[in-house]
Amino acid sequence: MNRGRRCALRISGVPGENPLMDRPAYDAFSRTLTSALAADPRVVGLVALGSMSGAGVPPDAFSDHDFFVITVPGLQEDLRTDLGWLPGSGRAVLVHRETEHGLKVVLEDGHLLEFAVFDLDELHVARANRYAVLLDRGGVTERMALVAAKPLESPADRWLLGQLLGNLLVGGGRAARGELLSARLFVAGYATGHLLRLLARHLPAESAVPLDDLDPFRRFERAYPRLGGELNGVLGRDPLDAALALLDLAERELRPLLSAWPSAAAESVGKCLREARERRGAG
Secondary structure, three states: OOOOOOOOOOOOOOOOOOOOOOHHHHHHHHHHHHHHHHOOOOEEEEEEEHHHHOOOOOOOOOOOEEEEEEEOOOOHHHHHHOHHHOOOHHHEEEEEEOOOOEEEEEEOOOOEEEEEEEEOHHHHHOOOOOEEEEEEOOOHHHHHHHHHHOOOOOOOHHHHHHHHHHHHHHHHHHHHOOOHHHHHHHHHHHHHHHHHHHHHHHOOOOOOOOOOOOOOOOOHHHHOHHHHHHHHHHHOOOHHHHHHHHHHHHHHHHOOOOOOOOHHHHHHHHHHHHHHHHHHHHO
């Protein structure tokens, strides 16, 4: 074991405090990256995303660097395949081509860099909520405004409720037959994601923490500490028990608020799940 290697999560403070990343080191990397790209004639722009943007929730001990690099047309693949421009690339322990445009890079100290390289025309495939343009040699600010203004998918309550009930039924059934990995995916993943969207849409937040409109799981328990704590407890149970508990929670919180609440369907799904649990117990 390499005892000299340190994790990128630099912890400060005393016991009981929230762990905080070494913020100067985080900001120093951002500045170094910006300077390196500003000196590269192939580069048209740099866009910081998420915590790196400085908007909303600041970076903490678990934050990565998330960004877009915009290049001269025709040169974007060069920057995706040769990372000589990326500060610290010589210390990378993982370089993973995640998508056509994007990569994940893990440095030897554990710090994660997630980025995509586009030309201006390719930016239309991107999505962004929190962002800051750190470098613009022409057209980047205007193009990012269009990216951020793209309407997000906002499915109707009826669709979300149908997905929620269907996923709970499938997940509970798979748990009953012993397919626990698949069951957890349907219950803790798919069904919970739809439930979180509905809860955030119809219940006032318990705390003034901005949610992530691209990922319903992000920061939910900080905006809704009571519900978030209850949901985390539910999802720690057996998937079949969790499916029934999620159905009960959804009915308690949403039925009084939604005219689209599918009472007959919810009753049938609950009955099927309870019968599956009884049969499994008897078996």
